[in-house]
Amino acid sequence: MDIKKLAENLGLNEEEYQELIELFIETGMSDLDKLQSGINHGNAEEAMEAAHSIKGASGNLGLTEIYEIAKEAEQKARDGDLNGTPELAQILEEKIGKIAELPRQ
Numbered sequence: 001m002d003i004k005k006l007a008e009n010l011g012l013n014e015e016e017y018q019e020l021i022e023l024f025i026e027t028g029m030s031d032l033d034k035l036q037s038g039i040n041h042g043n044a045e046e047a048m049e050a051a052h053s054i055k056g057a058s059g060n061l062g063l064t065e066i067y068e069i070a071k072e073a074e075q076k077a078r079d080g081d082l083n084g085t086p087e088l089a090q091i092l093e094e095k096i097g098k099i100a101e102l103p104r105q
């Protein structure tokens with residue numbers, strides 16, 4: 001992940017972008033909990049809202065891979081189909097976890 005390039009694409013310096021990434025990790029983990037709760041309880045609306053939140057935040061930060069996965073989870077939940085969403089939630093958790101493990105500047 002090229003922090004410098006992602007920051008430049010948004011017209012931010014690296015420090016500003018890093019602050020947004022840290023906020024994304026914090027809120028993303030909370031949204032992942034909500035997504036998992038929605039899946040576990042068969043609550044498609046809760047799952048859809050959580051996936052939508054992850055999609056929006058990742059899209060705003062230029063994290064296209066996470067955006068696309070969250071978009072797919074959101075659409076499935078919007079359609080009332082939670083089949084396959086546990087796997088998508090797992091992938092999102094891994095991707096966000098990898099970002100959280102990146103060294104801070």
